[in-house]
Amino acid sequence: MKIDRRCFLSFGLGVTAGTLFSPLPWKLMDDASIWTQNWSWTPVPEPGEVSEVNTVCTLCPGGCGIRVRKVGKRAVKIEGLSDYPVNHGSICPRGFSGLQYLYGPTRIKSPMKRVGPRGSGKFKKISWDEALATVKDKLQDLRTKDMPHTLACIAGSDRGTVSYLIDRFLTAYGSPNYIRDASSRDADELALYLTQGQDGSMGFDFENTNFILSFGAGLMEGWGAPGRMLNLVGSNVDKTVVQIEPRLSDSAARADKWLAARPGTEGTLALGMGHVIVREGLYNRDFIDNFSFGFEDWSDEAGNTRQGYKALVLNHYAPSHVADITGISAVEIESVARAFAGAAKAVAISGRGQGRASDGVDECLAVLCLNALKGNINRPGGIRAVAEPDYLTWPEMNVDLTASKGRQQPRIDGAGTGAYPNTRYLINRLPAAINSAKGDSPVQALFVTDANPLYTMNDPEAAKKAFSRIPFIVNFSSVMDETAMYSDILLPDHFFLEKTRDVPSPPGVPVPVIGLAKPAVEPLYDTRHLGDTIITLAKSFGGFVETAFPWEDYGTFLEQTLADVWSDLDENGFWIDEKAAPKPWLEAFNTGSRKYEFYPAALANSDGHGYHPKVLEGAASLPGGEKDYPLVLIPYDSIRLSCGILAPSPFMMKIIDDTVLVKNNGLVEINPETAARFGLSEGSGVVLKTPAGRARVRVHLFSGIMPGVVALPHGLGHRAPDKYTNGKGININALINDVSDPVSGMNMAWGIRATLEKV
Amino acid sequence: MTENNQHKKVRRYGMVIDLDKCTGCGACMVACYSENNVPFRTDETKKLDSLNWLRVFKVSNNKSFPDVDICHIPMPCMQCDGMHGHGHAPCVSVCPAVATDYDHETGIVSQIYTRCFGCRYCMAACPYHARTFNWWDPVWPADMKKSLNPSVSVRMRGVVEKCSFCFHRYQQAKEKAFVEERMQVEETEYQTACAEACPVKAITFGDLNNPDHKVHSLKKDKNAFRLLESLHTNPKVYYLTKRDWVRRQCDNIDSHTDIKE
């Protein structure tokens, strides 16, 4: 049959018509749409039985109670645990995004051995046996050479059973170099020790106070236990809050009064308020007359007359003078001082932002003395020294000669020796100690746990240089961070929500609350509980090191060590130390005078009148000339950013404003007035220069920042293989130089001189 | 008679947000993302293409240092009752495919992601920018898929999504009440993720029609108001503030008239 064109055309038309009238096109259309509703790359969450696990958040030292909702074996949601005594159900954005850390892409999934150069991030997967053997061999080698003291450990905390286990290991092994990461606790603890002779952390009874005078502590920015502080705002109790800081932070915005004092002058302001309270006789006479020392002038052992607090503030801190330094008017200083003194219950607090960095001791003392004037120490609504609860039962341990000799070596960071006899840890001095050493590094092996010094320290380049001189670095981090990248052996700990551990009492809480973190999910990867790692490692040494660790594993250890407390902890998820009720003033102070010391006797040998007025005078105390650096750069904290060792989660990166970060550009806050002086407008690209370094940033005009001051947030500018945070914004720590506190040797840098140059 | 009873049972779920309490911490947003499987991208700094069911805006009184003040305004979907209060929310009447609808039982404006074909007319209609579009395929890297909540379906590229007042929680509460042979869903049984999450308890959620619910009286507070009230959208999200400048930032009529300080 011949197919002509006509036939073909008719056939074509017929087929078209036939198809159109058949169900085929309609079915295809329907199928196509059903396909779009079930794209294989759009995940469908698997259903399962719903359950809940109550535990404690350990993403920051805050230790808030959380409730983990599970579906099958998966954790799907974190919420606040309402009957937890710290936070009563409130938690912060980081806590809510906790599962992104747990399931996130930065987890270290097995033990690893570095194969590329330090910092390159090139690692090889190894077995636990191999990893532990490598560590053991190296450490055994140091012991054989009688150098156990060259092992150091940088840890995020010195509390809780895991910290104690590590410390016990160092003791048995022979090293005095347990170094706690810096935080505002450092100055607080020292101030408590100096004035009250107490070992312990500072507790603030915000729950029962009527007046909070914050000299910069970011009470709404994630200070202390963030859930606790937020919960207080929601509890509808009338409190007057006065916030002192040079920037309109969220805390300042929520406060009843915002006093924008020049940065670094908070201590002077506190002394000025002290002047008003003393001059007008508004202080607690009972406390001052009977339970304090050094308020009036006094004579030291050599018979020299020393100036007391009263004379100090009356002679040197008149409001008019303080006004010149702080920028707060004399009238304002007087009115706030009177309000503080006149409140039924009032508390003053020092510190900056979240308190994840250390502060100056002078400033801390100046603020603490306001509390003493108010007589609120160990009183409801006031402050108190919270001693570490005595809840652990330890078996005796013996050490061998090597260990004992090693323990007697001076600490590498210089804490507790020579110039800084009262300081316990000086992580900030570690890089210099290593970099300035002739010959081999004084640190031959380093443990790092729960710390990320290569991100959090000022001048990270110096820290990196020091790290490069340490031949052997072992990191127990669960996530790949800046410091893990620089380590040789990674022994990943189980992470948040994967393990059982006791959680030490959170900073700022006035009653010791020990929490129990329980696993909400099975460990996801080939990780091991740090407690178990330490026990296994210790056992491999044999001898006294082994016998110091008689427990089979961490679980057994925990139950045995916690002894009486264990059942409470296990049942309730927390344990409150009822014995820790604040002592009456008569028994409260362990100082030489058995009183609260306005002039710490421990400082009696230092010159002057106890305070270092220069360090309290703000920018005037900063190095770098005003001509080259006309501005002052300060860091600020935001509860939407995590400022500590962990980078912000993807959800936290999602909630930060576009006035903080735009694409990868960090934005520096600048007052419109200052911007006009520099010829800058919103979004202008600039180079931010400080004596410590330089960074390219963009400008964000914000009327809430003091003219002449510029601010960058903590928590950005990470450099680790996490595509959600890597290279986004600026790590402000790198732009600020260490400033050594004259009393403690700790880093007290609150800012740095800076300038902006147009690009 | 039946109709009358029926009428009484009508719930109008709504929210009262105390702006003087809000600290702007953003916990509500994160709790919402986590509850509702809201995806995230490596760059979330372009706020106008960032998927959000709830956003917290930071507004200023525009004064200079140090008289400047700021206020945070959390904005979920306003669940508008519409111009004449019968559920003709600005978005509902415009959706060509009934992918968004007003539920007369709860007053909640729904969104059916598998029905939506992404014309974005509803986004153009919504004055609150409560609706966001899936410009990209959602991606949960590593093991993050494990944190997805099976009660809320994951949205695919090319559709609009928005706050549902955690409607799945209402359904769960209703099922529970049904099993326990109760007619009423208690106030505490149905709370949105953000209200539950707010660490300063600035968000109160409940049935605006039910005198036993806290929102019923809160919405009548003299400091209560709604956003862009002059548009006649009749939102079911109320706000509280004692600060006049904040109110002036929330409605154009107010911004044109001087409120006596």
Next chain:
Amino acid sequence: MTTSAIPSGVKRCSTAQFMLWITAIGAVLLWGVYAMGLIWWKGLNQTNMNDAYGFALWIWADLAVIALGGGAFFSGFLVYIIGKKELKNIINYAVVLGFICYSSALLILAIDIGQPLRGWFIFWHANVHSMLTEVAFCLSCYFLVLTIEYIPLILENPKIDRVPFLHHLGHNMHGIMAVFAAVGVFLSFFHQGSLGGVAGVLYGRPFAYRSGLLIWPWTFFLFTWSAAAVGPCFTILVTWLTEKITRKKLVKDSVYQLLAKISGWMLLTYIIAKIIDTWYWAAHTAPQFGFHLMDFYSNNPVYGIWILIAEILVCGVLPALVLITKKGRENGFLLISAAILAVIGICINRWVMVLQVMAVPLFPFHKWYMYSPSWQEVATTILPVAYGIILLSISYRYLPVFPQEKELNPV
């Protein structure tokens, strides 16, 4: 014997020249197709639209081409309903233009939606309250009508006409064309209006919102009216351009004059209505929603009051006055200038009713939302233009589009 594909009695350029022309335009078309592919493959993230700018360049292009394609229905109305036989000489071209405009609009819609494979839900799950549903139904139906109107013209191609079945089909279709034209007119009145309604019903957007009659906001009527007024101007403009390009007179001046005159009066009445609408909106509707007129025209880099003046006075009143004046429309330069202005005017109107609506901030603390299209959006918007030019070229070359061509250009 082979029949030439080119209609008898007319002269066309060489095949080579024609192919060169088609290739040039085809390159542009391919660029657009590439962008379209990108958008379908990767999604709407290829655009510069965002959550504040859900409607942007494409929706404007849609509204604009449909308004300009209005020449088809209004000419149809004039020819078949009113009986202006004179206009038969231009109606073919108007129909082809209409067909291009409407198919382009459908194509753009298919690109614009986030889930093109679910596009048919608009019919299946139709929400009768939505102006967009009304648009979709009328648009598709009218596109069908235009196709039916276009088919007889295609069937007049000498090669196709040789097939007896098709010849008869064409003949019969001509016979009933008036019915389709009437249906088309009815549909067009509706969907042109519905497109106006799309913006006009947005009571959350006081810049767009208008009060109205029954369920239809005033923009409903204004859109229909303006399309009827300016559509013919666009037909005039394109025909004139075709004449310039082919260097031939294709339509008698009297036809131009008649169409221009009708268009002029339509435009004048439209612009008067538009002025009244603008005044009422500025003085009553917007203030009720908390906005003053100047709120919509200040504090931003683009949208000043100039745009209102340009749309209403320069591109509305001015061309209307030219077109209603005999002297004006008899002057070739003035006639074409007026047509261009009118076309610009309606494009501004559609732009404003889409993009400015999105740009206006509603909260005092919001800034204006500014938008500029991505190259993918521009390419896909130019794509229909290229396609239109190609289809026009082919139609002109192979179909007896202009009945007066033979008479005006004896071979």
